[in-house]
Amino acid sequence: MQLSDLGEFSFLRRLRVRVPGDDSVVLGLGDDCAAVMLSGLTLLTTDALIEGVHFRREWTPFALLGEKAFAVNASDIAAMGGEPVCALLSLGVPGACAVEELEAFFDGFLRAATPWRTVLVGGNLSAAPCIMISVTLLGRAPYGTITRAGARVGDDLYVSGTVGDAALGLQLLQQGREEAIAQESKTRFLSPTARLALGREIAARQLATAMIDISDGLLQDLGHLCEESQVGAVVEAAALPLSPAYRALIGAQDCSLALTGGEDYELLFAAAPEQRAKIQQLALEVGCPLTRIGCIVPQAERITVRGPNGTRIAPECLGYDHFRRA
Amino acid sequence: MQLSDLGEFSFLRRLRVRVPGDDSVVLGLGDDCAAVMLSGLTLLTTDALIEGVHFRREWTPFALLGEKAFAVNASDIAAMGGEPVCALLSLGVPGACAVEELEAFFDGFLRAATPWRTVLVGGNLSAAPCIMISVTLLGRAPYGTITRAGARVGDDLYVSGTVGDAALGLQLLQQGREEAIAQESKTRFLSPTARLALGREIAARQLATAMIDISDGLLQDLGHLCEESQVGAVVEAAALPLSPAYRALIGAQDCSLALTGGEDYELLFAAAPEQRAKIQQLALEVGCPLTRIGCIVPQAERITVRGPNGTRIAPECLGYDHFRRA
Numbered sequence: 331m332q333l334s335d336l337g338e339f340s341f342l343r344r345l346r347v348r349v350p351g352d353d354s355v356v357l358g359l360g361d362d363c364a365a366v367m368l369s370g371l372t373l374l375t376t377d378a379l380i381e382g383v384h385f386r387r388e389w390t391p392f393a394l395l396g397e398k399a400f401a402v403n404a405s406d407i408a409a410m411g412g413e414p415v416c417a418l419l420s421l422g423v424p425g426a427c428a429v430e431e432l433e434a435f436f437d438g439f440l441r442a443a444t445p446w447r448t449v450l451v452g453g454n455l456s457a458a459p460c461i462m463i464s465v466t467l468l469g470r471a472p473y474g475t476i477t478r479a480g481a482r483v484g485d486d487l488y489v490s491g492t493v494g495d496a497a498l499g500l501q502l503l504q505q506g507r508e509e510a511i512a513q514e515s516k517t518r519f520l521s522p523t524a525r526l527a528l529g530r531e532i533a534a535r536q537l538a539t540a541m542i543d544i545s546d547g548l549l550q551d552l553g554h555l556c557e558e559s560q561v562g563a564v565v566e567a568a569a570l571p572l573s574p575a576y577r578a579l580i581g582a583q584d585c586s587l588a589l590t591g592g593e594d595y596e597l598l599f600a601a602a603p604e605q606r607a608k609i610q611q612l613a614l615e616v617g618c619p620l621t622r623i624g625c626i627v628p629q630a631e632r633i634t635v636r637g638p639n640g641t642r643i644a645p646e647c648l649g650y651d652h653f654r655r656a
Numbered sequence: 657m658q659l660s661d662l663g664e665f666s667f668l669r670r671l672r673v674r675v676p677g678d679d680s681v682v683l684g685l686g687d688d689c690a691a692v693m694l695s696g697l698t699l700l701t702t703d704a705l706i707e708g709v710h711f712r713r714e715w716t717p718f719a720l721l722g723e724k725a726f727a728v729n730a731s732d733i734a735a736m737g738g739e740p741v742c743a744l745l746s747l748g749v750p751g752a753c754a755v756e757e758l759e760a761f762f763d764g765f766l767r768a769a770t771p772w773r774t775v776l777v778g779g780n781l782s783a784a785p786c787i788m789i790s791v792t793l794l795g796r797a798p799y800g801t802i803t804r805a806g807a808r809v810g811d812d813l814y815v816s817g818t819v820g821d822a823a824l825g826l827q828l829l830q831q832g833r834e835e836a837i838a839q840e841s842k843t844r845f846l847s848p849t850a851r852l853a854l855g856r857e858i859a860a861r862q863l864a865t866a867m868i869d870i871s872d873g874l875l876q877d878l879g880h881l882c883e884e885s886q887v888g889a890v891v892e893a894a895a896l897p898l899s900p901a902y903r904a905l906i907g908a909q910d911c912s913l914a915l916t917g918g919e920d921y922e923l924l925f926a927a928a929p930e931q932r933a934k935i936q937q938l939a940l941e942v943g944c945p946l947t948r949i950g951c952i953v954p955q956a957e958r959i960t961v962r963g964p965n966g967t968r969i970a971p972e973c974l975g976y977d978h979f980r981r982a
Contacts, residue, residue, distance in 0.1 A: 338978045339880075356697060360884065361803050362735040362868060363699040363795065371682060372698075373689040374777055376744040376792060380784045383748075409688040418702040420746070420790040422709075425979045451700055454790070457978040458706045464746040464780070464790035466702060469689065477687050542688060554665075558686065652664045652783040653751045 333432065334425035338455055341429060345436060352449040355416065364451035366416055366468075373469035375406040381460040383652075389503050392431040394521045395463070396438025402545065403467040404446070404524035405595040409543035411476040411533025412469040413526065414448040419465055422458025446526060473533040481540035481559035481600035485626040488538075488609065490525055490597045490618050492573040493548055497591020498580060515575045522595040528616050529597055537609055541599035546650040547590040551598055552633060559600070562631040565589070565624040567643055585643070589635060592650040600626050659758065660751035664781055667755060671762060678775040681742065690777035692742055692794075699795035701732035707786040709978075715829050718757040720847045721789070722764025728871065729793040730772070730850035731921040735869035737802040737859025738795040739852065740774040745791055748784025772852060799859035807866035807885035807926035811952040814935065816851055816922045816944050818899040819874055823917020824906060841901045848921040854942050855923055863935055867925035872976040873916040877924055878959060885926070888957040891915070891950040893969055911969070915961060918976040926952050 333341060346359050357365035379385060379399055400417070407414045419439065423432065440450060448467070499519030502512040525543070532538050542555045549565075556563055567585045580587060601609060606622070613620040624636075635643040659667060672685050683691035705711060705725055726743070733740045745765065749758065766776065774793070825845030828838040851869070858864050868881045875891075882889050893911045906913060927935060932948070939946040950962075961969040 334979045336979070341979070357801065357803060361805075362732040363701040363738065363801075365697050365699055365736070365797065365801050367696070368694045368698045369696075370693070371691050372694045373691055374742070374744055374794070375689040376746045376778055376780050376790075378746050378748060378780050378782050378790070380748050380782055380788070382785060383783050406688040410691070412689065416700070418700055418792055420702045420704050420792075422704060422706050422788060452702055454702050454704050455978065456704050456706055457709050458788065459708060460785060462706070462748060462784065462788050462790075464702075464704070464788075466744055466746075466792040468700070471691065475683065475689075475691050477683060479687075652781065653660045653662070653667070 331429045332425065333423060333427050333429055336429050341432070342455060348436060349440065349450050352447065355449050355451055358449070358451050359453065366451060368468070371471045371475065373407055373410055373412045373471055373475070374466070375403055376464060376466040377403045377406065379463040381462065387461070390520060392434040393438035396435040397442040397521050399463045399465050400439050400442035401522045401524045401595060403465045404526055405543040405545065407467055407469040408524045408526045408529030409541050409597060410471060411473055411529050411541065412471040413530055414443070414446050414467050414469045416449045416451045416468050417443060417465060419450060419453040419463070421453065422456045422462040424459065425457055427461070473530070476533055476538050476541040478540050478542050478555045478558035481555060481561050481626045483561055483626055483628050484603065485539055485600040486603055486606065486622050487563055487565065487624040487626060488599050488601060488620050489548065489571065489623050490528055490620055491594070492571045492576065493544065493594050493596060494576050494588030494591045495573050496522060496593035497587045498576055511575050511578055514573065519593060522593060524595055525597045525618065528618055531612055531616060532599065535608060535612065537605050537612065538599040538601050541597055544594045544596045544598055545592060547592045548598065549589050549633065550650065555598065555600070556633060560629050562627045562629050563624055563633050564627055565635045567635055567637045569621060569623045571619055571621040657755045658751065659749060659753050659755055662755050667758070668781060674762060675766065675776050678773065681775050681777055684775070684777050685779065692777060694794070697797045697801065699733055699736055699738045699797055699801070700792070701729055702790060702792040703729045703732065705789040707788065713787070716846060718760040719764035722761040723768040723847050725789045725791050726765050726768035727848045727850045727921060729791045730852055731869040731871065733793055733795040734850045734852045734855030735867050735923060736797060737799055737855050737867065738797040739856055740769070740772050740793050740795045742775045742777045742794050743769060743791060745776060745779040745789070747779065748782045748788040750785065751783060753787070799856070802859055802864050802867040804866050804868050804881045804884035807881060807887050807952045809887055809952055809954050810929065811865055811926040812929055812932065812948050813889055813891065813926055813950040813952060814946050815874065815897065815924050815949050816854055816946055818897045818902065819870065819920050819922060820902050820914030820917045821899050822848060822919035823913045824902055837901050837904055840899065845919060848919060850921055851923045851944065854944055857938055857942060858925065861934060861938065863931050863938065864925040864927050867923055870920045870922045870924055871918060873918045874924065875915050875959065876976065881924065881926070882955070882959060886955050888953045888955050889950055889959050890953055891959070891961045893961055893963045895947060895949045897945055897947040
């Protein structure tokens with residue numbers, strides 16, 4: 331059944347029964363506004379996924395798209411050290427879109443949100459020439475916020491997990507590669523996970539001086555962190571955490587995708603050297619590698635990537651910019 | 657200069673200096689999340705404007721589009737009796753879009769938001785095949801909320817301002833009409849005003865039992881109010897408040913556009929008959945007509961429109977549905 335057979339309001343009526351509530355939600359879906367009880371510092375973020383720009387329909391099961399729509403926003407909450415609380419979802423879809431696919435999208439979104447007791451409280455559904463998804467997420471910051479602006483000269487620089495996998499996954503999707511080794515990277519692109527538990531613990535234990543999530547590429551996002559902190563940074567290429575798939579398909583000596591590929595949704599943070607033991611302890615506890623990849627230097631030294639034997643690597647581009655021509 | 661000449665991050669840097677801050681905003685534009693201090697009941701709403709669906713670029717100066725993007729969301733806050741506090745703006749634009757036009761859009765949005773001290777705290781800018789604007793607005797509800805669900809049998813039914821003008825304005829734009837009498841209706845479509853002061857006073861004085869804003873057409877939105885309140889309604893066609901332009905160009909005897917035309921952003925509310933004097937007093941104070949157009953009846957009687965001599969008018973459609981085929 332197509333959305334145009336059912337109509338906007340019948341679809342929304344069907345949807346409402348799928349969406350769980352919560353005590354903090356005074357008024358959920360179905361009125362002009364939602365109404366929620368909030369107190370203290372509230373985090374706010376919005377991010378979009380647009381067909382043809384962020385995803386292609388032929389690669390992307392709608393359930394994964396729903397999960398990703400939650401994850402890319404939750405990652406911003408993770409990067410502040412916060413916890414997501416409630417979400418609004420603004421959807422534009424062509425009328426020929428299947429109702430079942432849209433429902434799979436919502437189920438994916440709700441499945442990703444549920445472990446964090448994040449409630450879908452509001453939204454909007456509109457006709458559009460292609461699928462466009464805009465999510466707004468509200469969060470709390472029980473341990474205060476970790477901004478991009480606190481890194482100090484002499485701090486260590488860390489990244490969580492492995493980098494470059496989502497960009498590799500996108501390449502493999504574009505090439506139509508189907509081998510077993512391609513699957514993990516493709517999943518990293520199609521269905522990323524926000525590092526919410528990690529971000530919250532970094533905030534709770536006051537381990538980081540500045541933090542950002544990697545959405546536009548490690549160097550690009552490191553650039554944002556350095557700009558706000560008014561510092562520079564050195565990245566040791568040999569230290570970059572690369573997945574087995576990356577090593578097998580690209581090779582450990584070629585770190586360009588690890589440095590510039592977007593959508594990894596890992597956390598990049600600066601921390602004082604005296605936190606090293608606590609950071610490795612946290613890595614063990616949350617089951618996620620935290621790798622020291624470099625250090626913070628004075629702003630005048632800008633950002634450099636050091637290769638083997640101290641050579642300086644100059645990547646062709648910094649990372650993803652939605653508009654900049656090559 | 658095109659956005660693709662400047663790049664995403666340079667544009668955002670230029671934009672940040674245009675955006676005013678506020679004491680309640682702990683962290684505004686430029687980090688992974690915004691952080692604001694909120695307390696008590698918070699209203700949340702999101703709405704989108706999509707090129708080719710909600711507007712055509714050739715009709716729409718970007719500054720007016722910015723104003724409208726604020727107004728369509730603020731109207732939802734008005735319909736709850738609340739006040740807008742802060743906004744997030746998720747924008748998709750083609751790379752060929754002129755930077756000056758985008759800046760005019762932001763200036764329009766900020767100009768509409770400023771009288772309400774509504775702060776733009778966050779956003780997202782992405783490439784897209786056409787212009788797509790998704791706004792999330794947060795508000796406070798100092799006098800509690802007026803939902804769609806409280807109308808009681810015997811209540812009066814009121815509408816603010818005049819109805820059908822935005823739909824008439826859209827028709828006049830489609831026809832390329834340029835006469836003086838067409839201007840006001842076209843402005844109602846291109847640059848609507850949210851009834852924020854009115855909505856807040858209705859809440860403060862506890863005048864309404866249920867309220868909704870008219871975005872999809874009077875009958876459609878009355879249908880939502882009746883559904884949530886589990887009541888029916890009678891609308892007297894002769895009582896509908898029509899503008900001089902509507903009377904001149906369509907004629908007072910043809911109320912179909914007034915009943916079903918979307919995007920008026922007037923407030924439709926139910927109120928107990930003993931509030932009549934207070935409601936007319938409020939209309940004088942805020943300088944906006946509040947017209948009694950019918951009454952609330954039992955749910956079994958559904959919604960009827962009574963024409964002259966008690967005839968029953970059956971409009972061809974209820975109002976705007978994004979997907980329903982005619």
